[in-house]
Amino acid sequence: AQSVTQLDxxxxxxxxxxxxLRCNYSSSVSVYLFWYVQYPNQGLQLLLKYLSGxxxxxxxxxxxxxxxxxxxxxxxxKPSVHISDTxxxxxxxxxxxxxxxxxxxxxxxxxxxx
Amino acid sequence: SQTIHxxxxxxxxxxxxxLSLECTVEGTSNPNLYWYRQAAGRGLxxxxxxxxIGQISSEVPQNLSASxxxxxxxxxxxxxxxxxxxxxYLCAWSGRDTLGxxxxxxxxxxxxxxx
Numbered sequence: 557a558q559s560v561t562q563l564d565x566x567x568x569x570x571x572x573x574x575x576x577l578r579c580n581y582s583s584s585v586s587v588y589l590f591w592y593v594q595y596p597n598q599g600l601q602l603l604l605k606y607l608s609g610x611x612x613x614x615x616x617x618x619x620x621x622x623x624x625x626x627x628x629x630x631x632x633x634k635p636s637v638h639i640s641d642t643x644x645x646x647x648x649x650x651x652x653x654x655x656x657x658x659x660x661x662x663x664x665x666x667x668x669x670x
Numbered sequence: 671s672q673t674i675h676x677x678x679x680x681x682x683x684x685x686x687x688x689l690s691l692e693c694t695v696e697g698t699s700n701p702n703l704y705w706y707r708q709a710a711g712r713g714l715x716x717x718x719x720x721x722x723i724g725q726i727s728s729e730v731p732q733n734l735s736a737s738x739x740x741x742x743x744x745x746x747x748x749x750x751x752x753x754x755x756x757x758x759y760l761c762a763w764s765g766r767d768t769l770g771x772x773x774x775x776x777x778x779x780x781x782x783x784x785x
Contacts, residue, residue, distance in 0.1 A: 597778075598778055602773045646713065646714070660713050
């Protein structure tokens with residue numbers, strides 16, 4: 557079975573500063589990786605995904621993530637955050653091959669400070 | 671394009687009352703369907719998933735049940751709600767791919783409060 561660890565439960569950052577949200581996973585087989593964003597009282601929205609190919613993945617709203625197989629990490633980054641980025645962010649992993657259940661991290665709350 | 675509808679958005683129910691939450695998907699066929707519960711600080715807990723009509727897999731023992739009477743309809747039910755059933759319930763769908771890797775697409779959720 558796979559697992560996901562989001563190392564920070566909350567990350568405060570000033571507006572226009574860069575941010576990195578950390579995600580580590582463990583799996584004995586190949587995986588696909590995702591980042592989702594959740595705004596208050598809403599469902600989760602897909603930010604980006606890594607399936608294969610280039611390890612640097614660009615998503616919506618200026619976010620990007622880098623897959624690092626040796627460190628089993630998939631950290632999310634944005635060079636300059638906006639107030640509107642205040643939300644909760646979830647990392648998720650799914651084993652490759654046919655139907656597999658998704659494993660979500662417990663989430664990281666990003667608070668952008670004006 | 672595909673859309674997912676989940677209702678109601680909020681619900682307040684007394685302990686011991688029944689529950690029915692509905693989720694429908696449009697614009698796709700044969701989706702995988704999911705029910706999650708989200709508790710503060712605990713991430714998402716998968717409750718049920720379905721790969722086809724009438725095919726329901728339960729992830730955790732509880733007093734909730736799920737049904738899929740139609741291809742794009744997924745219903746979460748309970749005969750008697752408990753206080754511990756309070757939470758934010760999310761429905762999701764994903765496409766089918768033999769290689770896997772299909773992302774999940776979520777509804778806007780139902781905030782359930784048990785009094």
